[in-house]
Amino acid sequence: MASTPIKKLSKGIQEVLIFNNEEDVSVSLAKLTSELSEKYTNDKGKFTVVLSGGTLIDSLRKLLEAPYKDSVNWAKWHVFWVDERVVPKNHPDSNYKLAYDGFLSKVPIPSGQVYAINDSLSAEGAADDYEACLKHLVNTGVLELSTTTGFPIFDLMLLGMGPDGHMASLFPGHPLCQEKHRWVTYITNSPKPPPVRITFTFPVINASANIALVITGHGEAGAVAKALRPDLMPVEMVSIGGEFTWFLDKDAASKLPN
Numbered sequence: 299m300a301s302t303p304i305k306k307l308s309k310g311i312q313e314v315l316i317f318n319n320e321e322d323v324s325v326s327l328a329k330l331t332s333e334l335s336e337k338y339t340n341d342k343g344k345f346t347v348v349l350s351g352g353t354l355i356d357s358l359r360k361l362l363e364a365p366y367k368d369s370v371n372w373a374k375w376h377v378f379w380v381d382e383r384v385v386p387k388n389h390p391d392s393n394y395k396l397a398y399d400g401f402l403s404k405v406p407i408p409s410g411q412v413y414a415i416n417d418s419l420s421a422e423g424a425a426d427d428y429e430a431c432l433k434h435l436v437n438t439g440v441l442e443l444s445t446t447t448g449f450p451i452f453d454l455m456l457l458g459m460g461p462d463g464h465m466a467s468l469f470p471g472h473p474l475c476q477e478k479h480r481w482v483t484y485i486t487n488s489p490k491p492p493p494v495r496i497t498f499t500f501p502v503i504n505a506s507a508n509i510a511l512v513i514t515g516h517g518e519a520g521a522v523a524k525a526l527r528p529d530l531m532p533v534e535m536v537s538i539g540g541e542f543t544w545f546l547d548k549d550a551a552s553k554l555p556n
């Protein structure tokens with residue numbers, strides 16, 4: 299049974315659906331995911347899905363119930379992680395373990411189509427290895443590349459956002475947010491523990507065909523309000539082909555972070 303949003307907003311091309319409670323979010327997320335699974339499976343014979351950690355996995359629980367558990371064509375799913383903590387796969391901090399225990403162990407996705415990180419490598423090695431895995435999957439036809447950007451296109455990314463506004467392991471103000479070339483990179487000083495992680499970069503996130511950003515609970519309310527503030531200042535609407543440089547004195551810049 300689908301649940302109806304109590305409110306709809308839009309932010310540019312992004313649609314924002316607000317539900318009465320987390321249960322309704324979960325119901326609606328299952329419906330969207332199963333519809334996209336059917337569409338991509340029918341069109342291309344496969345469905346590439348990217349998971350995050352956090353509360354997202356629990357929000358996927360309705361997919362484990364009727365009608366989805368038996369109607370979704372799980373054999374066509376290919377599962378990836380937008381970010382992963384560099385810990386053994388059986389460690390309590392592992393996003394793989396979180397997803398396996400709460401979701402993947404309960405549906406018949408072939409194990410060869412679940413792409414966990416190599417947990418025997420360093421962060422740098424694991425990021426290189428995961429990027430090589432994605433490139434191999436491009437060569438075997440599981441993933442396609444965007445003809446405009448050259449980055450891999452995933453059918454659906456299921457993402458969360460932290461109270462500080464981070465998504466994947468891309469934290470506000472961190473230089474990794476500026477990465478333009480790598481598909482997968484690593485961080486050794488994540489503000490959210492554990493500190494050592496690998497993460498997809500923004501160009502890969504931006505190449506995805508669909509993103510469901512799932513945010514529930516009071517903890518993230520401040521970050522949501524900041525990200526969705528309705529009023530763009532006129533200066534934020536300027537978009538030019540050449541360079542646009544701000545010249546500020548220290549007083550004018552005094553309320554900026556750092």
Ligand SMILES: O=C(O)[C@H](O)[C@@H](O)[C@H](O)[C@H](O)COP(=O)(O)O
Pocket residue numbers: 350351352353354381382383393457458459460461464465466467490
């Ligand atoms: O490995 C991680 O830390 C997660 O992938 C992370 O990016 C998560 O998606 C957000 O922190 C939101 O987490 P919550 O849903 O628990 O707020």
